[in-house]
Amino acid sequence: MSVLRMILKGGELMPKLNIPPPHGGELVNRVIEKRDYAESMAAGAIEFDLKPTTLPDGTPIRHVYREIMSVCYGFFSPVEGSMTSADLEGVLKERRLENGWVFPYPILLDVSDEDLKALDVKEGDRLLLKLKGQPFAVMDVEEIYKINPEEVATRTFGTPEDNPEVVREPFNEKHPGYMIYKMMNSNVIAGKWTIINPPKFREPYDRFWLPPAECRTVIKYVKKWRTCIAHQTRNVPHTGHEALMKNAAYTGDIEPCHGILVNAIIGAKRRGDYPNEAILEGHEAVNKYGYIKPSRHMVTFTLWDMRYGNPIESLLHGIIRQNMGCTHHMFGRDHAAVGEYYDKYATQILWSKGIPSFGFEAPPNEVEKGLKIIPQNMAEFWYCPVCGEIAYSENCGHVDKKQKFSGSFLRGMVAEGVMPPKVVMRPEVYKAIVKWWKVFNYPFVNKKYLENLNANLEVNLEPMEIPKA
Amino acid sequence: MVHYIGVILDESRYEQIKGTPIEEKVQSIFGGALKMLVVEVPEDKSEQILKAFDRARIDSRGFIEDVPVAFRRAVFEEIVKNKSLDIIDKVLERLPEIQELAKKEDEYIPPPEIE
The missing domain is CATH 3.10.400.10 (Sulfate adenylyltransferase)
Known part of the structure; x- marks a missing residue:
């Protein structure tokens, strides 16, 4: 039984959460510095x-x-x-x-x-x-x-x-x-x-590199977050993402989550996604310009060539973010998905009742040797012209008036050189896109970007002489 | 099933359709922050578009997205030329030309000049 369920069922635990243990019991650390x-x-x-x-x-x-x-x-x-x-x-x-x-x-x-x-x-x-x-x-x-x-x-x-x-x-x-x-x-x-x-990470990656052991220390002793919700991203944020982060963070225990950990997946991506650099600096702009206070919002990344595996990918996301010290993980519709291969709610099905054919008779946080991170399955956000605000689909009754956020719609706007209105994308986020567009001569991942990324990678290594045996 | 193509109107584009019968078809979205024309595309024609551009897709709103900029420009040009939103056949006639332009877009799209 998950910690949250015990709380909700009036179990003996104090109704306060703390950073969960790493998946598997202890953090792997296989790095020799000496x-x-x-x-x-x-x-x-x-x-x-x-x-x-x-x-x-x-x-x-x-x-x-x-x-x-x-x-x-x-x-x-x-x-x-x-x-x-x-x-x-x-x-x-x-x-x-x-x-x-x-x-x-x-x-x-x-x-x-x-x-x-x-x-x-x-x-x-x-x-x-x-x-x-x-x-x-x-x-x-x-x-x-x-x-x-x-x-x-x-x-x-x-x-x-x-x-x-x-x-x-x-x-x-x-x-x-x-x-x-x-x-x-x-x-x-x-x-x-x-x-x-x-x-050694190149710029701008070096600013966002926070491996799990250090991330746990920062969360506990620098940010002083007792609870923290993870936000998965492979995208520059539009205001729909921002609304997701802000609203999902209202979950927690006796109070909303203290922190929001944005963890971008950095690596080779499909053509048409945004460059890694713009993703990181776009999310950084959200806290740098006060849309979510930096005391409550932190941007980090994980190196991984995204597999776009929706429910399968969500398991990896849960493991990574639990290892980084998060208590909760937000999962939206079409999580880490591309195309129509999976049910749009496959990730939420996994985390709400399990998927037996994938080995989960129950949600991954309720099985033996499973995860301890708590899922927060979120529905959709859209712009409602009647409410005059970004609305949560489960609140807003003006369904026939909804104006949905669409990442591909925004990409089309960006490619045409149209600055998205600030109700859709913060101007500082757009500027981060344009900054890297000027560097790569292209706003999105293309073959040239992937070749360049493969040649340079995100890191440099110092010369090292190995003695003969 | 009908799909859609959304054509964003910035100031310069809006000027080109101002005073024409198209102007009254302009939709205002996101609290008036954005103006857009919506072209309806029958399913057989949307399939032609998806086939012509390998990254094109139908998004969750039913809009055809991730198409090349050259395609969007052609849609707008045909709207202006014909003063109508019933232009998808005319755009499809230009597919070979648009595909040629789209190839160049794989390498370079000029960035906007912003501060």
Whole structure:
């Protein structure tokens, strides 16, 4: 039974919430800062240059370095590295790791036949993973096994036949997350990762990098938030998002949530989304210009090449934000979705009653070894000309007069060079879009942006000499 | 099922339809902050549009979105030329030309000059 339900049922708990424990019990921290220890860990290891996953036309759609960062800094706790075949099967079958903890997505270091042959690696060997030509991480090889990438892709997201509760259309090559798994190499090297050369984030990412351990400290001792609701984003905020944040934050316990943690997903995105930089600075503008006080609103990010997996993605979001110290998570309609593959309310179905075919007979926060974060399922916000304000769909009775917010409508306006009215988008948020538009000569993600992002990544690494064994 | 294309009217566009029969069809949205013309598109024609532009989609309001800027401009040009909102056939006749212009948009869209 969740903490909230115990409260509502008049259980013995005090009606006050506190920061939940990390998923799996403790935060993973696999980062070595001390250079001499790092060098000794890497000495004699077999070198491997990390490579992006690409579409057939060469467009980069994923870089495994982002997963290594998110694992080693604890965002994905309790996952500690590239999954073994037993972990992978558990995740695909019932969204559970071999140890029973809920986890939604395969996390894999996949390599081509040519690379595997050249590496000549076997179980028990140590690999030195290099990024941008520099040592980055090491991994002790636990298992090497084969996958069928298309099967992994299909089982990751589900099918209308196997998951009739929420899957409406078969996944195909138009779905960016499906393509990430489908385009993986068919060899997986499993083992725990340890970062030995912590990367330095470039601007503007450096301002927003707050790994879970530090985030928990900031929430508790700097912001002094006892309760905190997470806001998932892959978008620059319009006023509908702002209304969602403000209103969802009225949940809490004896008072509204003390804080709102915006956590942007940063990585390769589908063409037509906004650039990562504009997303972060757009959300920053919300607190910088006082639309939500900075004392109550904080912008952070997680490195992850978004899979757009609606209910599956919501599980990862819950895990990340619980690990970061959030008590609640807001989930809207069409959460982390693209296209019509899932039911529009698939995420809310998962978090309100579970999806048995995905391994959840009950919501993920009510199952054994599940999450502790509390969902806040929200309906829609629209502009009501009668009320003369942004209204919540469950309050506003002028349904036939509603003017819905549409991200794609706003993108069309932006592309035409029309400044959105401030009732729809704050001028400072629009300025953040234009700032980065001028840098990239384009307001949205396109092939050139993805290639540029893949070449430069979000980080730089300092040179590091590894002693020979 | 009918879908829609929304054409945003900034000042310069509004001037071009002012005094024509189209002016009375202008819709005011978001508390009067934005003016828009709405073109109805029969389903078979919206399918043609979705097929022509790989990122185009129908949003939750039933509007055809994520179309190239060149397409939106062509819609407005045809509205002005024909002084009518019944112009979707004329726009579809221009699809090859619009698709050529749209290819250039994949690389560059000029940013607006704002302070």
